[in-house]
Amino acid sequence: MNKNAVQRTNVIGGSEAGVAVSVDMDKDVIHQTNSLFWDTAGNEILGATSLPLYGAFVSEEQCRLFGDVSGTKLLEIGCGSGHSLQYLGERKAGELWGMDISENQIEKTRQHLEEHGLSAQLFCSPMEDKCGIPEDYFDFVYSVYAIGWTTDLEGTFERIASYLKLGGVFIFSWSHPIHKCVAAEKDTLVFKKSYFDESWYSVALGDSTLTLADRKLSTYINALAKAGFVIEELVEASDEDLMQSQDNAFARKAGMLPVTFVIKARKL
Numbered sequence: 001m002n003k004n005a006v007q008r009t010n011v012i013g014g015s016e017a018g019v020a021v022s023v024d025m026d027k028d029v030i031h032q033t034n035s036l037f038w039d040t041a042g043n044e045i046l047g048a049t050s051l052p053l054y055g056a057f058v059s060e061e062q063c064r065l066f067g068d069v070s071g072t073k074l075l076e077i078g079c080g081s082g083h084s085l086q087y088l089g090e091r092k093a094g095e096l097w098g099m100d101i102s103e104n105q106i107e108k109t110r111q112h113l114e115e116h117g118l119s120a121q122l123f124c125s126p127m128e129d130k131c132g133i134p135e136d137y138f139d140f141v142y143s144v145y146a147i148g149w150t151t152d153l154e155g156t157f158e159r160i161a162s163y164l165k166l167g168g169v170f171i172f173s174w175s176h177p178i179h180k181c182v183a184a185e186k187d188t189l190v191f192k193k194s195y196f197d198e199s200w201y202s203v204a205l206g207d208s209t210l211t212l213a214d215r216k217l218s219t220y221i222n223a224l225a226k227a228g229f230v231i232e233e234l235v236e237a238s239d240e241d242l243m244q245s246q247d248n249a250f251a252r253k254a255g256m257l258p259v260t261f262v263i264k265a266r267k268l
Helices: 027-039 042-046 083-089 103-115 153-163 217-226 240-244 249-254
Strands: 007-012 015-022 053-055 073-077 095-100 121-124 138-144 164-175 182-185 188-191 200-205 208-213 229-235 260-267
Touching: 027 042, 027 103, 027 208, 042 208, 053 138, 053 164, 053 260, 073 083, 073 153, 083 095, 083 103, 095 103, 103 121, 138 153, 153 164, 153 217, 182 249, 217 229, 217 260, 240 249
Parallel strands: 073 095, 073 138, 095 121, 138 164
Antiparallel strands: 007 015, 015 200, 164 260, 182 188, 200 208, 229 260
């Protein structure tokens, strides 16, 4: 940890969660910390976000970014417990592939798909690393609330581009960066950190620790362009029906600013 570590507010989900402490960017340490988090208490602490939801208040059923996936080859980055692969498998996808940094999550995916009569080629690896996934092979690569864990955004997008066929589609979602800056206090929204702060930080949640960085939206867009993608759609709006189904401060916040973003991009 940085000897000059700075504490600041951290926003996870709908509220402030623990105190974020700035840390030095060390890829290996971050991978070790985050794989341990997901091997142990990750799902219990953060839950599991999966299709048809892209995250809070945004759904595939509303956005329809995939379209018809029948017969297509799909790869999920950060497959978690396997529910998104199940969702697409039940829509007649031709091949299901997944990768995750956590051995525990890979096993959960395997068991979950088997229970639903499905199977997938699964790899345990950081998304930044080459791990045997074929290149120029997939019609879709997608990620639901996982891309933000990467330690190398540009390198990850370049690797994802290598997996896709020419004209293939990359869809991913993550916490909207403006949401990570703003906390709800009673009936007021208050800025708690700079939007431009992309430094790495660690947060202790119970007995577990995770390490992340909050990137600007332009950082994602510019990295996509550098990797050879053209953006076809950016979703920021919250689903009115989903917000109205929850009468709480988080839903009210989502009515005033985006809490989730989704990007659909195509490999040129």
